[in-house]
Amino acid sequence: xxxxxxxxxxxxxIKNPPATVAFNWVGVILLTIMSVFCLLPFILLISGSLxxxxxxxxxxxxxxxxxxxxxxxKLLFRYPQTILRxxxxxxxxxxxxxxxxxxxxxxxxYVLCRxxxxxxxxxxxxxxxxxxxxxxxxxxxxxFIRYLHLKDSLWALILPLxxxxxxxxxxxxxxxxxxxxxxxSCKIDGAGEFRIYFQFALPLVKSGLATVTLFIAxxxxxxxxxxxxYMTSREKFPLQYMLYDMxxxxxxxxxxxxxxNVSMVDIPGQSLRMAMAVVATGPxxxxxxxxxxxxxxxxxxGSVKG
Amino acid sequence: MDGEEDGPVSQTEKREKSxxxxxxxEWKNNYPLFLMIAPICILTIVLMYLPMSGLLLAFxxxxxxxxxxxxxxSGLDNFRFFFISGKGLQVTLNTIVYNTINTITSQGLAxxxxxxxxxxTAKRFTRVTQSLxxxxxxxxxxIVGTFVYNIFNFETGALNNFLKAIGAQxxxxxxxxxxxxxxxxxxxxxxxAGYNSVIYIAAINNVDxxxxxxADIDGANIWQRIAHITIPEIKPTISIMLLMQVGRxxxxxxxxxxxIIGNNGQLFNATxxxxxxxxxxxxxxxxxxxxxxxxxxxxxLCFIIITIVNARVRKADEESAxx
Numbered sequence: 001x002x003x004x005x006x007x008x009x010x011x012x013x014i015k016n017p018p019a020t021v022a023f024n025w026v027g028v029i030l031l032t033i034m035s036v037f038c039l040l041p042f043i044l045l046i047s048g049s050l051x052x053x054x055x056x057x058x059x060x061x062x063x064x065x066x067x068x069x070x071x072x073x074k075l076l077f078r079y080p081q082t083i084l085r086x087x088x089x090x091x092x093x094x095x096x097x098x099x100x101x102x103x104x105x106x107x108x109x110y111v112l113c114r115x116x117x118x119x120x121x122x123x124x125x126x127x128x129x130x131x132x133x134x135x136x137x138x139x140x141x142x143x144f145i146r147y148l149h150l151k152d153s154l155w156a157l158i159l160p161l162x163x164x165x166x167x168x169x170x171x172x173x174x175x176x177x178x179x180x181x182x183x184x185s186c187k188i189d190g191a192g193e194f195r196i197y198f199q200f201a202l203p204l205v206k207s208g209l210a211t212v213t214l215f216i217a218x219x220x221x222x223x224x225x226x227x228x229x230y231m232t233s234r235e236k237f238p239l240q241y242m243l244y245d246m247x248x249x250x251x252x253x254x255x256x257x258x259x260x261n262v263s264m265v266d267i268p269g270q271s272l273r274m275a276m277a278v279v280a281t282g283p284x285x286x287x288x289x290x291x292x293x294x295x296x297x298x299x300x301x302g303s304v305k306g
Numbered sequence: 307m308d309g310e311e312d313g314p315v316s317q318t319e320k321r322e323k324s325x326x327x328x329x330x331x332e333w334k335n336n337y338p339l340f341l342m343i344a345p346i347c348i349l350t351i352v353l354m355y356l357p358m359s360g361l362l363l364a365f366x367x368x369x370x371x372x373x374x375x376x377x378x379x380s381g382l383d384n385f386r387f388f389f390i391s392g393k394g395l396q397v398t399l400n401t402i403v404y405n406t407i408n409t410i411t412s413q414g415l416a417x418x419x420x421x422x423x424x425x426x427t428a429k430r431f432t433r434v435t436q437s438l439x440x441x442x443x444x445x446x447x448x449i450v451g452t453f454v455y456n457i458f459n460f461e462t463g464a465l466n467n468f469l470k471a472i473g474a475q476x477x478x479x480x481x482x483x484x485x486x487x488x489x490x491x492x493x494x495x496x497x498x499a500g501y502n503s504v505i506y507i508a509a510i511n512n513v514d515x516x517x518x519x520x521a522d523i524d525g526a527n528i529w530q531r532i533a534h535i536t537i538p539e540i541k542p543t544i545s546i547m548l549l550m551q552v553g554r555x556x557x558x559x560x561x562x563x564x565x566i567i568g569n570n571g572q573l574f575n576a577t578x579x580x581x582x583x584x585x586x587x588x589x590x591x592x593x594x595x596x597x598x599x600x601x602x603x604x605x606x607l608c609f610i611i612i613t614i615v616n617a618r619v620r621k622a623d624e625e626s627a628x629x
Contacts, residue, residue: 062467111343136601
């Protein structure tokens with residue numbers, strides 16, 4: 001009895017060779033440095049949003065608030081119209097866009113993975129070519145505004161992100177793992193293609209759908225570029241672009257002030273901007289731990305193809 | 307007689323018929339598939355192919371009331387203007403330089419991260435740090451722009467606070483164009499190192515475990531194993547990733563540059579890339595002709611470079627070629 005205890009203790013104390021210990025230390029130091037650098041901007045942001053305006057003007061931004069104050073958040077939540085509206089727009093285009101994009105992309109992925117479809121490669125190349133060569137900012141802008149009449153329309157925010165060939169190829173990779181024999185036996189049993197797609201293909205690639213959904217949703221949530229190009233009325237600004245508008249122009253801030261019946265002088269400008277940034281990016285950070293593994297899987301699959 | 311004359315004609319007819327029968331037969335057999343792929347094809351045509359017609363603007367003298375197709379041709383004038391003003395060369399150079407530095411640092415950091423994360427034995431620690439390092443990918447560039455302002459602005463920036471605290475003079479980073487190369491490089495790595503490291507981690511996980519066991523049996527310590535096995539095994543992945551980045555060398559990351567630099571005019575010469583230059587010209591001078599010329603120049607060159615790079619990648623590893 002005593003012997004086995006001693007042996008167990010000795011076994012648990014087998015040391016790593018010195019080279020490994022050194023490596024582990026190097027690794028710990030390097031990883032800690034990089035993690036701290038990744039965290040630092042966030043800490044500054046949150047601290048800035050919780051500092052009183054006077055402290056910011058006097059002492060500047062710091063890692064820990066010199067004078068703790070929730071004034072900025074109080075103002076934000078007392079008169080939340082601007083933020084709520086922007087949230088509404090963003091949620092709408094994210095839900096609408098992700099659903100439509102998912103439908104369109106997964107249908108096309110299904111078609112492209114069906115080996116019995118003769119023109120697979122031609123369609124693939126037709127779609128893929130757009131990633132190699134496109135009209136660029138100017139042509140697209142002129143075309144959308146003048147010929148598609150998308151100026152100040154929410155569709156200008158939804159449509160461009162739907163045609164993402166990279167996600168289409170990821171989806172196709174997922175679907176290619178379904179053996180063709182399943183599809184063939186379905187056809188023999190008399191099922192039409194739509195039925196096969198909805199009843200067999202989609203359920204079999206659930207994790208792939210989850211991955212691509214998250215990628216697309218993130219793109220919609222973070223998109224400000226399309227809003228900058230095409231949106232002109234403030235009520236239709238999505239979250240990120242509204243934030244940019246607030247940060248970049250005092251005019252936007254003064255509109256917020258007048259809607260809150262507060263004079264411009266009393267607005268905690270700096271900390272308010274930080275608070276808005278925190279509120280704009282908060283949901284992403286909260287959701288992040290749950291969705292991280294899906295993104296990692298998607299990137300891995302995407303990189304295997306190339 | 308009739309038969310002889312009909313001979314060649316009917317053969318061609320037969321060939322043509324079989325081609326169209328192929329498409330017709332495919333349609334008859336598989337029309338649901340065509341219908342399913344129709345939406346994305348229509349979207350692609352309308353949103354990506356048709357706008358390519360706007361590239362014609364590069365050769366035209368655009369008048370708003372005449373539209374793209376009604377405006378008069380102006381030959382290569384727009385291109386001439388783009389290059390003679392010196393701007394063309396400068397932004398091209400900026401784009402290439404920035405992309406090169408950014409690629410080297412973000413890929414290098416990603417490889418470093420991947421090796422450490424894969425080889426370290428403290429798994430809980432690596433899970434936490436991997437999550438932290440991957441997080442920046444999820445943050446929009448607007449927030450990053452806020453960070454940059456937080457840190458670097460003259461009156462209230464955290465950097466100047468720190469300098470004042472240690473007794474040094476505060477610096478006005480916004481009037482020092484040379485420094486921004488490093489700031490942009492740092493933030494680019496901050497955002498992408500974690501994302502890219504996922505790819506390298508996958509590659510490292512694909513290394514044959516028997517190789518590793520053999521090395522351990524032969525008495526290799528961890529440094530030797532990394533140097534002689536891990537790194538050579540992921541060399542193909544590294545070279546393909548680098549080549550892909552090279553293929554995009556003329557495409558600047560518009561969102562990053564625009565948000566970090568903002569509208570600070572002093573920094574434009576040092577930090578404008580083709581994409582931001584085009585955007586700025588579009589919004590300030592409205593010269594659609596020259597901006598189209600710049601865009602066409604960028605798109606065509608990019609296409610050529612990617613084609614060449616892809617041929618090179620295909621020689622190395624057929625699977626990883628783009629097309």
